[in-house]
């Protein structure tokens with residue numbers, strides 16, 4: 580995740596998180612880098628191809644895992660969950676945001692949005708990237 584985020588700097592990167600979830604605890608086993616296909620400014624926007632997400636979901640199942648989250652980076656910005664992030668969110672995924680400053684990893688947060696897309700709770704990251 581961090582390597583992908585640093586390589587994509589100063590643009591945003593994005594990808595999928597595969598793993599398992601039980602009793603409210605999610606364990607990430609693999610991060611799958613994806614192409615940012617946003618046609619807007621990629622320094623502040625990301626968009627995933629629905630096919631890529633579907634592909635990651637299939638890969639997860641094949642390997643006995645689930646697609647449990649999405650990650651993306653915030654170049655020269657804090658790892659907060661933005662209005663846009665909220666608008667494009669879905670409540671069944673965790674959203675990991677990585678803050679990259681000057682091309683270096685700064686910090687990361689994980690967010691769990693509600694179904695109404697009105698707010699996202701911060702989740703505890705036990706082994707931050």
Ligand SMILES: [Zn+2]
Nearest residue numbers: 651653661664
């Ligand atoms: Zn964002």
